[in-house]
Amino acid sequence: KLNPFPEHFLWGSASAAYQIEGAWNEDGKGPSVWDIYTEIPGKTYKGTSGKIAVDHYHRYKEDVALMAEMGLKTYRFSVSWPRIYPEGTGKVNEAGLQFYDNLINELLAHGIEPVLTLYHWDVPQALQEKYGAWESREIIEDFNEYCITLYKRFGDRVKYWVSLNEQNHNTNLAFMQALHPPGVRDRKRFYEANHIMFLANAKVIDSFRKYVPDGKIGPSFAYTPSYPATSSPKDMLAFENAEEFTSYWWLDVYCRGTYPSIPYRHLKSMGLAPTFEEGDQELLLKGKPDFVGVNYYQTITYEHNPLDGVSFGKMNNTGKKGSNEATGIPGLYKTADNPHVEKSNWDWAIDPIGLRIGMRRITSRYNLPIFITENGLGEFDKLEEDGQIHDAYRIAYLESHIRQCKEAMMDGVELIGYCSWSFTDLLSWLNGYQKRYGFVYVNQDEEEDKDLRRIKKDSFYWYQDVIKTNGEN
Ligand code: BGP
Numbered sequence: 001k002l003n004p005f006p007e008h009f010l011w012g013s014a015s016a017a018y019q020i021e022g023a024w025n026e027d028g029k030g031p032s033v034w035d036i037y038t039e040i041p042g043k044t045y046k047g048t049s050g051k052i053a054v055d056h057y058h059r060y061k062e063d064v065a066l067m068a069e070m071g072l073k074t075y076r077f078s079v080s081w082p083r084i085y086p087e088g089t090g091k092v093n094e095a096g097l098q099f100y101d102n103l104i105n106e107l108l109a110h111g112i113e114p115v116l117t118l119y120h121w122d123v124p125q126a127l128q129e130k131y132g133a134w135e136s137r138e139i140i141e142d143f144n145e146y147c148i149t150l151y152k153r154f155g156d157r158v159k160y161w162v163s164l165n166e167q168n169h170n171t172n173l174a175f176m177q178a179l180h181p182p183g184v185r186d187r188k189r190f191y192e193a194n195h196i197m198f199l200a201n202a203k204v205i206d207s208f209r210k211y212v213p214d215g216k217i218g219p220s221f222a223y224t225p226s227y228p229a230t231s232s233p234k235d236m237l238a239f240e241n242a243e244e245f246t247s248y249w250w251l252d253v254y255c256r257g258t259y260p261s262i263p264y265r266h267l268k269s270m271g272l273a274p275t276f277e278e279g280d281q282e283l284l285l286k287g288k289p290d291f292v293g294v295n296y297y298q299t300i301t302y303e304h305n306p307l308d309g310v311s312f313g314k315m316n317n318t319g320k321k322g323s324n325e326a327t328g329i330p331g332l333y334k335t336a337d338n339p340h341v342e343k344s345n346w347d348w349a350i351d352p353i354g355l356r357i358g359m360r361r362i363t364s365r366y367n368l369p370i371f372i373t374e375n376g377l378g379e380f381d382k383l384e385e386d387g388q389i390h391d392a393y394r395i396a397y398l399e400s401h402i403r404q405c406k407e408a409m410m411d412g413v414e415l416i417g418y419c420s421w422s423f424t425d426l427l428s429w430l431n432g433y434q435k436r437y438g439f440v441y442v443n444q445d446e447e448e449d450k451d452l453r454r455i456k457k458d459s460f461y462w463y464q465d466v467i468k469t470n471g472e473n
Contacts, residue, residue: 004409005471010113010417011463012074013067013439014374016120016165018050019426021080023057027095030086032122033133034429037181045317048432054424054442055452060103062454063424066440068110070460071467075112076373076419077103078120078165081146088124089142097153104157115373115419116154117162117220118147118204121170121180121429128181134171134193137277140200147204151211160417161217162293162373163204167197168250169222169295176312176327179430185312187272195274198253202287219254220293220373223247225358229303229336238333242302245329248365255292255366257285266332291416292362295374296401299341299354305334317430319345319380346378346435352400359408359415369414375401376421378428378435381457389441389457398459402471420463424454439463 018034025031038049056063067075082088083096100116107114123133131138147163164170173180175190201219208217226246228239241263248260258281259274267273305328313327313335324347328334341349359370377397381389398420409415425438433444439460444450 002410003470003472004406007470008073009415009470010074010115010160010371010419011467011471012072012076012113012115012417012419013421013423013463014076014115014419015056015422015424015426016078016117016122017080017083018053018120018122019422019429020050020054020056020077020424022051022053022055024049024051026057027083027099028086028093029080029096030082030088030093031125032080032082033125033128033181034122036125036128037183043183044430045428045432045434048427050427053427054444056424057099059452059454061106063440064103064106064110064112066454066456067107067112067423070439070464072112072423073467074115074160074417074419075107075423076115076117076162078117078122078162079150080122081119082122082124082126084149085124085142085146086126088127088130089145092149097149100154104154108157113160114158115160115162115417116150116158117165118150119143119163120165132182134196134200135189137196137199139196140203143200144203144207148207148211151208155212155215158212159215160371161208161212161215163201163217163219163289164197165220165373166222166295167194167201167219168246171197177315179315179317191267191272191274194250195276195280198287199280199283201254202257202283202285205289206283206286216290218289218291218293218371220295221250221254223294223296223358223362224298224300225354225361227299227301227338229301229338232304234304235302238304239302241329242300242333245332246300251292251362251366253284254287254289255368257281257287289368291369291371292366293371293373294359294362295421296355296358296372297375298348299338299351299358300349301336301338302328302333303336305330305332307331310334316347319431319435321345321347323347344377344379346431348378350377350397352397352404355401356404356408356411359405359413360411363413369416371416372405372418374419374421376437378431378437380434381425381436381441383441383443383455387455389455391457391459394457394459395462398463402466406471
């Protein structure tokens with residue numbers, strides 16, 4: 001039987017600075033918007049923050065040693081912008097750069113290919129206060145300055161780069177669901193901030209070509225391929241609307257440099273189309289990526305939404321099954337239940353075939369390589385009496401998704417790597433530490449026993465074998 005995974009396939013795992021590092025005010029780091037936002041009562045689950053997180057900042061050597069023991073080929077992490085620029089711009093914090101230097105060297109010494117994410121949501125608080133972060137065009141230059149600093153410092157050793165992590169999900173939570181900073185519900189601000197992020201994305205990709213000409217860069221998109229709830233023409237139309245508004249709005253701008261025309265015209269008539277200035281279109285065309293980073297967790301199903309129908313809805317952030325509420329745009333689409341797929345305790349559809357379908361859609365529309373930069377299952381894990389974590393459900397989830405990657409590759413999808421989310425357990429932005437994703441358990445269950453010690457879960461040994469056999473089994 002032919003194994004479609006090439007010899008140097010990038011088997012990996014991913015993380016993000018705010019969710020693992022801790023050391024939030026050490027060695028000259030400035031606060032990020034998240035350090036401040038989590039202090040507002042009721043914003044996150046039990047007010048949990050990443051101020052200590054899993055203390056990766058101090059334990060990175062131990063964590064990399066575990067990665068090496070597992071045989072990981074690649075590791076995706078993000079750089080904390082306020083660790084490098086405590087004020088967001090201007091003075092560079094050398095100690096911050098030093099930390100990532102050490103981490104990158106440690107990875108390379110163990111034969112692990114680093115994948116560096118430039119922005120994974122922890123924008124410097126100083127820029128939020130100065131001009132409202134992503135709501136001002138001023139951020140484009142500041143972000144570019146920060147990225148160039150990283151290109152110059154790490155471009156000789158880091159080959160794979162992710163520009164923006166999940167711009168779509170981040171802005172949806174920030175401006176529609178009121179769950180990420182600045183925490184509002186305002187469609188106009190949502191589309192304007194997205195436009196500024198598109199420009200910033202194109203700008204830093206354009207700079208990348210100059211500073212890291214041999215490297216590869218792309219954004220990571222939170223991709224939730226969708227289905228129609230039924231074959232009724234109204235639901236089919238709603239599904240197509242949703243695809244345009246929730247996927248192609250981002251993917252087209254990234255990969256083609258232009259907004260998709262159908263949603264653009266709709267938004268224009270609703271007074272919601274983003275404001276274009278001179279030079280914007282030219283800049284967007286310069287942002288073409290080398291690959292599409294896909295963060296895949298689930299599919300979503302859509303149905304017809306009457307004009308006076310559902311608007312913003314509500315997300316399950318508790319792990320209480322069934323607490324999701326439908327969301328949508330009146331007149332266009334709304335989310336619906338899919339009875340054909342199982343759901344996690346957070347109501348996320350478990351749908352490995354959806355990953356294959358999504359990758360095929362990206363391939364046929366853009367014909368670009370795909371890098372799965374996140375895929376995983378968040379669940380309550382239990383430290384058993386035998387001192388182990390038997391996460392068979394996670395193994396089943398990952399195994400079925402990797403199988404569909406194989407199928408997708410045989411369908412003609414060019415897949416360059418697969419990163420599970422996540423390597424160690426880490427902070428879930430809104431769900432605290434109870435929603436776990438890692439191969440390595442981090443002990444912070446009981447208040448009195450938060451020693452943060454690392455314990456390998458059953459899935460650790462399983463993934464070790466997947467890598468050893470290059471996905472053969
Ligand atoms: C993605 C983010 C990650 C991570 C993951 C799991 O959206 O890029 O940072 O958090 O989802 O999400 P959650 O922690 O909400 O379950």
